[in-house]
Amino acid sequence: MTYQETCQYLYNQIPMFERQGSSGYKEGLSNTLAFDEHLGHPHRSYATIHIAGTNGKGSCSHTIAAILQECGYKVGLYTSPHLIDFRERIRVNGKPISELYVTQFVERERAFFEPLHPSFFEVTTAMAFQYFKDQQVDIAVIEVGLGGRLDCTNIITPILSIITNISFDHTQFLGDTLSKIAAEKAGIIKRGVPVIIGEANGMTRPVFEAKAKEMDAPIEFAEDYNEVISAESLPGGGMLYHTRNNGILHGDLGGFYQAKNMNTVLSAVYHLSVLGYLCFCKETENLEKCRYEMQHAIENVVSMTGLMGRWQIIQQNPKVVCDTGHNVGGWQYLSKQLEQQQCRQMHIVFGMVNDKDLDGVLQLLPKKAIYYFTKADSKRAINESDLQLQAAKHGLLGERYSTVAEAYTQCMKNALHDDFVFVGGSSYIVGDFLKLIK
Numbered sequence: 553m554t555y556q557e558t559c560q561y562l563y564n565q566i567p568m569f570e571r572q573g574s575s576g577y578k579e580g581l582s583n584t585l586a587f588d589e590h591l592g593h594p595h596r597s598y599a600t601i602h603i604a605g606t607n608g609k610g611s612c613s614h615t616i617a618a619i620l621q622e623c624g625y626k627v628g629l630y631t632s633p634h635l636i637d638f639r640e641r642i643r644v645n646g647k648p649i650s651e652l653y654v655t656q657f658v659e660r661e662r663a664f665f666e667p668l669h670p671s672f673f674e675v676t677t678a679m680a681f682q683y684f685k686d687q688q689v690d691i692a693v694i695e696v697g698l699g700g701r702l703d704c705t706n707i708i709t710p711i712l713s714i715i716t717n718i719s720f721d722h723t724q725f726l727g728d729t730l731s732k733i734a735a736e737k738a739g740i741i742k743r744g745v746p747v748i749i750g751e752a753n754g755m756t757r758p759v760f761e762a763k764a765k766e767m768d769a770p771i772e773f774a775e776d777y778n779e780v781i782s783a784e785s786l787p788g789g790g791m792l793y794h795t796r797n798n799g800i801l802h803g804d805l806g807g808f809y810q811a812k813n814m815n816t817v818l819s820a821v822y823h824l825s826v827l828g829y830l831c832f833c834k835e836t837e838n839l840e841k842c843r844y845e846m847q848h849a850i851e852n853v854v855s856m857t858g859l860m861g862r863w864q865i866i867q868q869n870p871k872v873v874c875d876t877g878h879n880v881g882g883w884q885y886l887s888k889q890l891e892q893q894q895c896r897q898m899h900i901v902f903g904m905v906n907d908k909d910l911d912g913v914l915q916l917l918p919k920k921a922i923y924y925f926t927k928a929d930s931k932r933a934i935n936e937s938d939l940q941l942q943a944a945k946h947g948l949l950g951e952r953y954s955t956v957a958e959a960y961t962q963c964m965k966n967a968l969h970d971d972f973v974f975v976g977g978s979s980y981i982v983g984d985f986l987k988l989i990k
Contacts, residue, residue: 555651558658559638566672583670584704587678590664594685595692598628599829600708601820604696604737605716605750607881608813611805612716612750614859615817615849616824617693621645621856622849623830623842628684628692630705632673635860635876635983636990642680644687646857653683673697677704691829701739712823713740713769715760716816717751719881730755738763746770746823750816774819783811785889789865790851798843804853807863807875809885814850821846861982863889866989870967871895874975874982878904880912886976887916895972897922900950901959901985902977903939905932910939913977914946921974922966923950926959928980956984 553561588595601616603609610631617629627645634640639648657679665675677697684692694710696703718734734756741747741763749760752773764771781794791803791810798818803810824830831842853859861876871893877886890898898921904910905928925940927933936952943950953959960975967973975985 553655553659555655558655561658562638562672562675566670566675580702581704581707583665583668583674584677584707586668587665587670587674588681588707590661591678591682595681595708597685598689599691600710601691601693601712601714601824602696602705602708602710602740603693603714603716604700604703604740605714606719606733606737607877607879608716608750608809608816609695609714610859610876611810611813611862612714612817612820613693613695614857615805615813615853616820617643618646618849618853618856619817619821619846620691620693620824620829622845625690625829626688628680628687628689629857630677630680630684630692631695632676632697633979633983635979635986640858640860641676642683643858644684644689646855648858649679649683653686654679657682671704674704696737696740699739700737702736703740706740709742710745711827711829712820713742713745713747714816714820715740715747715749716813717881718753718756719879731759734759735763741767741769741771743767744769746772746827748816748819748823749773750819751775751812772819772823774816777819778815779818779822780811780815783808783814785892789863798846801847802851804851805859805862806865807877807885808889809877809882810862817850860986861979869969870899870964870971870973872973872975874985876979876982877976878908878978880909880916883913883916887918890918890921890974893972896968896970897972899924899963899967899971899973901926901956901963901973901975901981902943903927903936903956903981904934904977905930905980906934907932908978910934910942911946914943914948917943917946917948919947921948921950923948924959924963925950925952926956926981927954928956928978928984930980933978933980956981957988960985960988 603613617627621627629643642649694705715737747769783791783793789806793801831838863875866872900921901924903926925936927936940952
């Protein structure tokens with residue numbers, strides 16, 4: 553098979569939650585454990601950091617990977633979903649897995665895994681773990697796919713666990729209360745392994761504390777220390793952070809929500825220092841060098857790791873921004889950032905998938921914008937006509953378009969020099985958009 557044929561096989565022949573929804577989701581670890589034993593437990597060959605959470609885990613994963621990479625480690629990075637190319641999911645020092653490796657892995661292993669009827673994510677996770685072993689990485693940053701307790705990444709025993717935050721998402725699998733969702737995410741907490749909680753509240757904090765106590769795992773709530781004192785958005789993109797112990801940091805990623813993520817990342821940096829991987833927890837002759845390396849990594853996360861779709865500025869005049877925020881938790885920040893845009897007219901190319909809180913998100917969208925309702929190339933996408941009707945109930949008006957390409961093309965015909973254009977609503981909308989402009 554060619555690489556493209558291999559990708560089509562993975563997308564179409566193996567159940568894929570991202571395209572199919574619940575029919576593509578497989579609960580439990582039996583397939584993953586069988587595959588892992590077949591491959592000889594490759595994830596035991598290197599240290600790992602495990603990152604779960606409703607929002608922010610991608611940004612935190614990429615930033616921590618960039619810092620470790622800048623400090624001299626060979627770093628594996630496993631994230632999902634991809635936006636343009638499957639290979640984005642599996643990287644070593646920012647470089648995507650090769651097309652040849654993907655093809656050869658599937659050809660070599662399909663006789664074993666096909667009888668298991670695995671999910672797309674189970675196959676992809678096994679591929680990532682084996683690739684990192686073959687590449688002889690020192691450490692791998694592993695992002696949870698969905699939930700935590702039953703996610704197939706949860707066979708690892710990391711040196712550090714991180715749970716960024718909890719909000720309502722994937723409630724059909726994880727539960728319909730914040731406490732239930734937190735319990736699923738807390739499933740990544742391993743015995744004796746320190747865990748950092750980025751954000752918590754009265755419903756989730758007791759869940760994390762109880763699980764950490766059960767597992768005898770040291771727990772820290774990043775919000776208790778607030779390393780990030782304040783943050784401000786920069787006109788040209790990115791964020792400026794004022795911190796307690798690390799001076800002023802210039803962040804590459806520009807969303808308002810990144811302030812919370814940075815607080816979590818800096819907590820992780822401290823704990824990695826305690827564990828001996830970095831040197832920020834005590835005065836050493838290398839301290840200033842380490843601080844410079846961390847600053848450089850935080851300033852260059854995008855170029856170092858390939859991260860896309862986080863308040864990504866595409867062009868100026870008119871200013872075009874895309875963001876993968878796709879649930880109420882994410883839009884609580886995005887809506888505030890949109891409100892602060894200085895422009896003649898705001899245009900929003902918008903679509904969502906059918907397992908999200910549509911009404912909750914629509915309530916947060918700016919009413920003065922012109923909307924271009926559309927759908928991504930996914931079976932989970934909400935039909936643009938249905939989306940337009942639901943949006944109208946919230947006073948959000950605009951035309952409908954059957955593809956992101958049609959919506960964006962018309963939007964740019966309408967947008968003037970001093971207008972503002974936003975593209976988002978789901979990762980798949982942003983993915984289709986980035987493929988279009990690329």
